[in-house]
Amino acid sequence: MIDNKTEETRPVRVRFAPSPTGPLHIGGVRTALYNYLFARKNGGDFILRIEDTDTTRFVPGAEQYIVDSLKWLGIECDEGISIGGDSGPYRQSERKEIYRECVKILLDSGRAYIAFDTPQELEARRAEIPNFQYDSTIRMSMRNSLTMSKNEVKRLKDSGAQYVVRMLIEPGCDIIINDIIRGEVVVNSSVLDDKVLYKSADDMPTYHMANVVDDHYMQISHVIRGEEWLPSTPLHMLLYKALGWFDTMPKFAHLPLLLKPEGRGKLSKRDGDRLGFPVFPLEWKDPVEGDIWPGFRERGYLPEALLNFLVLLGWNPGNDQELMSIDEMASLFTLEKCGKAGARFNYTKLDWFNHEYIKRKPDHEIAALFAPVIAQHGVDISFERVVKVVQMMKERVNFITELWAKSKFFFVPPLKYDEKSLKKWWKDKAAETISELCDFLESQNSFDSVILEQAVMEWIETRGYAVGRVVNALRVALVGAAVGPKLFLITEFLGKEETLSRVRRALSMLS
C-alpha cells in the first residue's frame, strides 16, 4: 500500500500545461485560473508549460493562441513558454534528453520494460480477448523484454525495430490518493495496465512520463488539473516512486468538469456551435479546415466578467459575494472551497456578469473599445463624443458588441422607422404637432438638455398638448424607434442642425 498523506512544506509552484492541439478550451481557462489564483494566494509561482509530446496532433498557432488568451484574460505567468525561467525548457519537445535519461533509469532498475508489439498485434489481441489489458496477467504472453532473451531484444533494437517502453505495474497494491478536493481515493494497482511511457518511433515520452518528470524537475508543489486525470493519478504516483521522487511528489487537486449548458456530457466546442455561443476565449481560425470558431473577446465579453463567472463554476468564497476582481479572487481562493460536482456552463449568468462589469467600467475605457467599431462603420467622430455616447448607453447593453446596433442613431440618421413605434406614437395629429415643434426648435438658441427640455415643456404646456405624444413622436423622428436614453440628451448630442434635419426628413417621409 502506498499513499501520499504528507504535509506540503515546499514553496508553492503550480503549472498550467496545455497541449497545443487547438484553441484553448474554456475549461482549460478555468484550470489555468485556479492555478494562477492558488499561486497568487500563496505567494508562489505560476508556470506555463507546453505539452507537445504528441507530434501527430500538433496544430500550428495553437501555442501562440494559448499565450494570447492568457494575456487577454490577465492571467500572468511567472515562468514558462515566452517568458523563460530557471526550470526550462518549458516545451516538452525540447526536453527529450531528460526523458530519455529517466526512461533508462526505469529500464535499468526493472521498473519498466521494452515492448515490441505492433499496433496491429495489439489490435488483434484486443479483438480476441475480452477486456484486454496489457498488464501482469498477459504481459508474459507478449513480445517484450520480459519474454525475450537479451540478445533477441538487442538484435531487434539494432535492426531498427520500433518499440515502446512500458511501466511494469505490480498487481495487488492499494494506492491511496489524498486529493485535496476529493479526499481519499483508493485504487488497486491490479486494475492498472502497463502504460506506455516512451515511444521509439518519435523518441518522445507519453504524457504520463513527461508530466511526472517535468513536475519533478520544475519542483511543482501542487498539481491542480481536471477530473479526467484522476484515474491515471495512481500511475503517476507509482512513477514518482519508481524514480525515487516519492517524498517530493506534488499534492493533487482534481477539479470538477465543466458541463454543457443543457443536455448531458462535458462542454465541447460543438456545443458552442450548436447553441451559438463561444467556448474559446479568442476567435480561432482552424489552420487546416479553415473553420472559424467564435471567441468571447470578439463577442463583446469583458475578460474580467468571464473570469468572475468562471471562478464561481466549482468554487465559491464561502459567502454570498459574487462580484470580485481578480485580485479579490486571489486573496479569497482556497482549494478546500472547491466543489466536487461538475458545473454547467450557464451563459445567461455570464451575460449578467458582463452587464455588471460594463456598468462598472469607466466610460473612457469602454469608449476605447467602441471607437474602432464606429470607425469601421465609416463614421469619423471625436473620442470625446464617443465617451458621451458610452455614458448614455453603457448600462443599456450586455455586450460591447451591442453598442453599435443600439446607439448608431447617434452617428447616422435613421433610414427607416420602426413600425410598432410609428403605430403607437406617430398617429392622429403627430405630424402636424411635430411640424409646429420644428418651428419652435428652430427658434431656440440653446440645445443644452436642461434648457431645451424646460423650453419645450413650457411650449407643450401652453399649447395644451399631451407630453407623451409630443416627446415620443419627436423621439421616433430622431431615433427611428421608441427606444434610447432621455430625449433631451439625444437632442443635445445631435445639436440643433442635425436635430432639425432629422425632424424635417421624418416629416417628409412620414406625412
Add this chain to the structure above:
RNA sequence: GGCGCGUUAGUAUAUCGGUUAGUACUCAAGAUUUUCAUUCUUGCAGGAUGAGUUCGACUCUCAUACGCGCUACCA
C-alpha cells in the same frame, strides 16, 4: 464490460448533526422611468431514491438509481 468520481430549486451555490434550507441568475407580477433599457419590491421553485446510525440528518454509513470521467504507441 471494468475501475473511479459525482448527485441541494431550471442554473451556479451556502449550510462544516439542531435553520421557516440562505444568496445570485433565469422566469412571473408590481413600482419607477412620459419610450426602451436600467433600478427597486414581491413572488415561483430544492435536499435523486431507500434503508441505517442518532434524541435529532441536506450534512455520517450502506444500497439503489441516474449522470459523468477513464479504460490508446491522445492529452
